[in-house]
Amino acid sequence: MSERGIQWFRFTAPANFYDLAGRMIPWFAGLTVILFVIGLYLGLVVAPPDYQQGDSYRIIYIHVPAAWMSMFLYVLMAVYAGIGLVWRIKMAEVMAKAIAPTGALFTFLALWTGALWGRPTWGVYWVWDARLTSELILLFLYLGYMALHAAIDDRQRAANASAVLALVGVVNVPIIYFSVQWWNTLHQGASITVTEAPTMATIMFVTLLIMTLACWMYSIAVVLARARIEVLERERRARWVRERLEGET
Amino acid sequence: MFRSVFALLRRDLTLALRRPQDALTVVGFFVVVVALFPLGVGPDPEFLRTLAPGVLWVAALLATMLSLERLFSDDYRDGTLEQLLLVPEPLGLLVLTKTAGHWLITGLPLVLISPLLAVQLNLGAEEILILMLALLLGTPILSLIGAIGAALTLGLRGGGVLIALLILPLYVPPLILGSGAVDAVMHGASAQAHLSLLGALLAFALFATPWATAAALRIMLD
Numbered sequence: 001m002s003e004r005g006i007q008w009f010r011f012t013a014p015a016n017f018y019d020l021a022g023r024m025i026p027w028f029a030g031l032t033v034i035l036f037v038i039g040l041y042l043g044l045v046v047a048p049p050d051y052q053q054g055d056s057y058r059i060i061y062i063h064v065p066a067a068w069m070s071m072f073l074y075v076l077m078a079v080y081a082g083i084g085l086v087w088r089i090k091m092a093e094v095m096a097k098a099i100a101p102t103g104a105l106f107t108f109l110a111l112w113t114g115a116l117w118g119r120p121t122w123g124v125y126w127v128w129d130a131r132l133t134s135e136l137i138l139l140f141l142y143l144g145y146m147a148l149h150a151a152i153d154d155r156q157r158a159a160n161a162s163a164v165l166a167l168v169g170v171v172n173v174p175i176i177y178f179s180v181q182w183w184n185t186l187h188q189g190a191s192i193t194v195t196e197a198p199t200m201a202t203i204m205f206v207t208l209l210i211m212t213l214a215c216w217m218y219s220i221a222v223v224l225a226r227a228r229i230e231v232l233e234r235e236r237r238a239r240w241v242r243e244r245l246e247g248e249t
Numbered sequence: 250m251f252r253s254v255f256a257l258l259r260r261d262l263t264l265a266l267r268r269p270q271d272a273l274t275v276v277g278f279f280v281v282v283v284a285l286f287p288l289g290v291g292p293d294p295e296f297l298r299t300l301a302p303g304v305l306w307v308a309a310l311l312a313t314m315l316s317l318e319r320l321f322s323d324d325y326r327d328g329t330l331e332q333l334l335l336v337p338e339p340l341g342l343l344v345l346t347k348t349a350g351h352w353l354i355t356g357l358p359l360v361l362i363s364p365l366l367a368v369q370l371n372l373g374a375e376e377i378l379i380l381m382l383a384l385l386l387g388t389p390i391l392s393l394i395g396a397i398g399a400a401l402t403l404g405l406r407g408g409g410v411l412i413a414l415l416i417l418p419l420y421v422p423p424l425i426l427g428s429g430a431v432d433a434v435m436h437g438a439s440a441q442a443h444l445s446l447l448g449a450l451l452a453f454a455l456f457a458t459p460w461a462t463a464a465a466l467r468i469m470l471d
Binding site: 147148156175 | 406411414421468469
């Protein structure tokens, strides 16, 4: 390997991760603000009303990204948890734990905005539809993961035990994803798929992508910030922590 | 290999038979929960009949969950579990054996008592048959999934409450399929699709969950 190449494994060392994350967080936070401003302007002002749903469809710009994020983040959390469990990489454990609250937040947002959207379009806040129910289960899985992590005092054991739970819970993600195809229920099918052109106006589609990107940037910034604190807690007796903290104050 | 599996199963069953109140408590809980529903929602026979599949299944879920805490905790306390980890047989197989014992002690009695409760809730003969079949396929799944939760909460403060949060979300598929089977028969449709899916779920759980449980046990006893 040449010396100029990025040495990725360097950042599995907590001290290097701490420094890198510290430098990256402002960038991602800045991108989050910029993308949210653009996305919300496009979504609330530029994009035309829907021909069927009028203005109430605009909640899609937060509902769909939140629902996507809730599933992506769960898979990501399970992947990190699995890496931590198998290869004993500490930073993977830290990342898995740091992702959970953000994932739970997006799951809650997806359910909440879904309820607010359901009222004007379906006439009810909640139905026991396959997608809604499986998304609710996802929220419980996140909460169970966090509760199990919090219940075990030993850090290493907590990470491993909750990793098993995260991996077991992964079966729920394809159920959510395919629920609208497997069960013909009230929730509408996907408007956007990888294989076909989107069945919505371009401006709506672009706005949705920008909002999704904004949610990604937000997640990265927040997760990195949380992981940074977690690293400090884990390594509080290490010399580099004292050096960094004394340098900052 | 089969000798040690057999010995473990016999030990668990003997222990349970010497203290039958443990298993009977679970059945008692099942009966009482089901009996509370007519008192709560009113004794209208038609309404109870529509409610019956869901009520019986949810009660079975809760009863199974209550009994899960004991699946490993007694062995954990007297050190047997640590010995089991040292046995040359694969831990997954031993876990499967213990889970089978748990089902025989708590799951099977639920299946056997369910027709009585079904009659009380005004179900017909064919519906009762399907209910028993669904419970027969479904309760082992509950024990298998529950074993993961029991292993993960081993020796924790407030493990009993935590197990509910961890396990009940995972119980949703058997609940939907199991009560759906009875519901289908009630509306004149065939229950075959539901029962086939339950069977597939059981096969998958038999294959996958013992390894997850074994991994969890290793972590918690580390």
